[in-house]
Amino acid sequence: MTEYNPKKIEVKWQKRWEKDKIFEAKKDPKKPKYYVLEMYPYPSGKLHMGHLRNYTIGDCFARYKRMSGFNVLYPMGYDSFGMPAENAAIDHGANPEEWTDKNIDTMKNQQKRIGLSYDWTREIYSHNPAYYKWDQWFFLKMFEKGLAYKQESYVNWCNTCATVLANEQAQGGKCWRCNNDVEQKFLTQWFLKIRDYAEELLDGLNTVDWPEKVKLMQRNWISxxxxxxxxxxxxxxxxxxxxxxxxxxxxxxxxxxxxxxxxxxxxxxxxxxxxxxxxxxxxxxxxxxxxxxxxxxxxxxxxxxxxxxxxxxxxxxxxxxxxxxxxxxxxxxxxxxxxxxxxxxxxxxxxxxxxxxxxxxxxxxxxxxxxxxxxxxxxxxxxxxxxxxxxxxxxxxxxxxxxxxxxxxxxxxxxxxKLRDWGISRQRYWGCPIPIINCDDCGTVPVPYEDLPVFLPKDVKFTGSGNPLETSESFITTKCPKCGKSGRRETDTMDTFIDSSWYFFAFCDPPSIEGDIPYNKDLINYWGNVDQYIGGIEQVFTIRRTSKTQ
Structure with missing residues (x-):
């Protein structure tokens, strides 16, 4: 009797799958399509059992639907902007991009080793300029329509760290990093007018096949x-x-x-x-x-x-x-x-x-x-x-x-x-730059589309205090695209939920830095809507809220 050696057998067939490209999804009008979507993970370094549980569910759905004659889209990517990479830079002197890329490689290898049947040709990660260029493109479109605006708002502020804190980072009125008192401070912040879509969001609940519990939570959230x-x-x-x-x-x-x-x-x-x-x-x-x-x-x-x-x-x-x-x-x-x-x-x-x-x-x-x-x-x-x-x-x-x-x-x-407009300003480095230039003569000026993406600079200092982007003179100092005089770039970056507000579209037609549009509408119409989503219930709120404005 031949002994079953899982390591040997699995590696053999995983290499064969990759060589024969059997999981790559292409448009096929002869088959009904089926789109399986999972939360794309934050690249924290290694998978845990929660990841394994989530992705095993998605993989089972994808394989079953393929065997049932469906043309299955089952992609994967990484929600790679956010505070952990910046904290690694502050605490350990790590380069945020290198730290993130290394973690993505680790997690991707684990996912491949597990045998998850992803179409890796559609891989996306949000710190890729080819991806966040389109975050900026969406922002400019909303700015043109009056859906993106700036106004003063109360925020949690730590004087020691000179930065804004989320509510969960200011529990008990103390800063999560330095444990000093947090105060409420008026700061000028960027907002998206999601409240304009409140009625449309409510009406949409009548057309989706979701559990009543989730619909009720949505209605209470919009209120x-x-x-x-x-x-x-x-x-x-x-x-x-x-x-x-x-x-x-x-x-x-x-x-x-x-x-x-x-x-x-x-x-x-x-x-x-x-x-x-x-x-x-x-x-x-x-x-x-x-x-x-x-x-x-x-x-x-x-x-x-x-x-x-x-x-x-x-x-x-x-x-x-x-x-x-x-x-x-x-x-x-x-x-x-x-x-x-x-x-x-x-x-x-x-x-x-x-x-x-x-x-x-x-x-x-x-x-x-x-x-x-x-x-x-x-x-x-x-x-x-x-x-x-x-x-x-x-x-x-x-x-x-x-x-x-x-x-x-x-x-x-x-x-x-009850739904409020969404404050997207974050006073930190590792996020998508907001494509705005401030000019003494012309005021708030959008970056021209042909100048996108606005790249994150490399010459920043991570001191643990304030916004690292403020330390990059090469980033801050620029020319006003309207009058040609000296201008100053916006140093706030976008909330990372901007990135996840359209990733399910990006998988249908992975974005290119050279493109003129974020994705091909025909491909969106072919693969959309998502047929099976596997993820936390909180994602229903954030993704639905953010994608509605686009």
Whole structure:
């Protein structure tokens, strides 16, 4: 009996597969196509058991479909930009490109040794200029359409490392690298207007054959709300704060406003006043709290009066402005109208700070007494203390009060989404450069298409502090393509999810640095859509979010 030697047998047939190119996929109109896609991995160095499990599933699907008569596309590539390579440069003096290429070679050899039936002629990796040229091309197209823009935004900032941190890198208000305090800082960042596609994303869920659990998670992530914008004038200023609410029926019950401590107006209002010192202390305390924890209904309510007032637009009454830790600047207007009788968080805050509570909805079967209330009443009922709307069912009053606000030009009905525009700026080296030049005379100027790609420079220094791109004079200093005068390149790089937003298209027609378009539409139409995807549920959110803008 001949002994089975797996190492000898496997290597023999793997060489034969490669020689005969049996897994290479070509367009074949005689066969039905089948596209098997897996998450393309970050090249961390070696495969682990999670990789093996994931890729074994994909390989089984691909082989079964080939044997069933399908023309199968089963590709592989590497999501090779990101922080680990840059950290290796900072901590060990490694060259990020060499470190990444070495890891790709290691993982690719392991994948081949396992016997996974990939079409390696379609291999992509995101740090290849032939790939990231098209990241930049997509960015320029979105910039032309007004879908890419720059504005100030709050970020987690470490003064010691002089860099922006993701939320998960600033747990407990400490920097993950140096363990020093993290602060909230306004920085100018690049954004993509994915919020413009919220309704289209929701509609698309009706056409995909996905588990209901995944669809529900998507709908909650986008979170469509029908409501009203209500304009509250600020006393002493020629401005309003425009609040989105789904409950305009409670407007007569507003007894105060709550701003996020990080709202820029707050610091301006308290500067030089008796409230400044207390504000600074509370601000520093709140900024160390996790944003998600701050919105938890159970969180301890912290806040203070800041000496400012707004005007309830329907009663013309002045209401005091407080700051509160459970209001987040990035959500809505960064402020809320507080109705303590009918919102539990507002009720707890009002009780703690001895703010008046005004009942404007009475239940159908009993009567509320403000002196005996131990919690907010958040149910339906009949309006009271609401002038001409008294006696109206509160749900009917939503439209009636909104119509009155519209008539007096203090509000209007609208649709709101929890989904926010996507901040893509990263102050680091190992990512795709943003193809923008800043000129003193011409302003923000896009790099011409014929000058793509904007290559990452080699002459950078990795000190562990700040953005390494800022150390490359050859990269920063350039000519303005509009006027020819001296300009300065954008030194932010793109979020790595830009790379993964279109990799499933790239596999259909691997990109070329010499090409004029990222891929051939006929090949996309032939191989698309993906028939079987194997990956983590979080990929459903990120890939769907990012690819929709392209």
């Amino acid at each position: 469509k709300s029908e409501g009203s914008i209500i304009k509250f004038p600020i006393v002493g200023e020629n401005k309003t704060v425009d609040i989105f609410t789904t409950r305009p029926d409670t407007l007569y019950g507003v007894t105060f406003m709550i701003y996020a401590p990080e709202h820029p107006d707050v610091r301006n209002w308290v500067q030089g006043t008796e409230y400044e010192e207390e504000f600074e202390k509370l601000y520093q305390e709140v900024m160390k709290e996790n944003k998600f924890e701050r919105t938890d209904i159970e969180i301890e309510k912290k806040g203070m009066f800041i000496g400012k007032y707004a005007i309830n637009p329907i009663t013309n009454e002045e209401v005091p402005i407080y700051i509160g830790n459970f209001v987040i600047y990035e959500y809505g207007a960064g402020a809320v109208m507080a109705v303590p009788a009918h919102d539990q968080r507002d009720f707890e805050f009002a009780k703690k700070f001895d703010i008046p509570i005004k009942i404007v909805i009475q239940p159908h079967d009993y009567e509320l007494n403000v002196d005996k209330m131990v919690r907010a009443y958040e149910g339906d009922g009949i309006l009271v203390n609401s002038e001409e709307f008294n006696g109206m069912e509160n749900r009917n009053a939503i439209n009636a009060i909104t119509e009155k606000l519209d008539k007096i030009k203090r509000g209007y009905s609208t649709i709101n989404y």
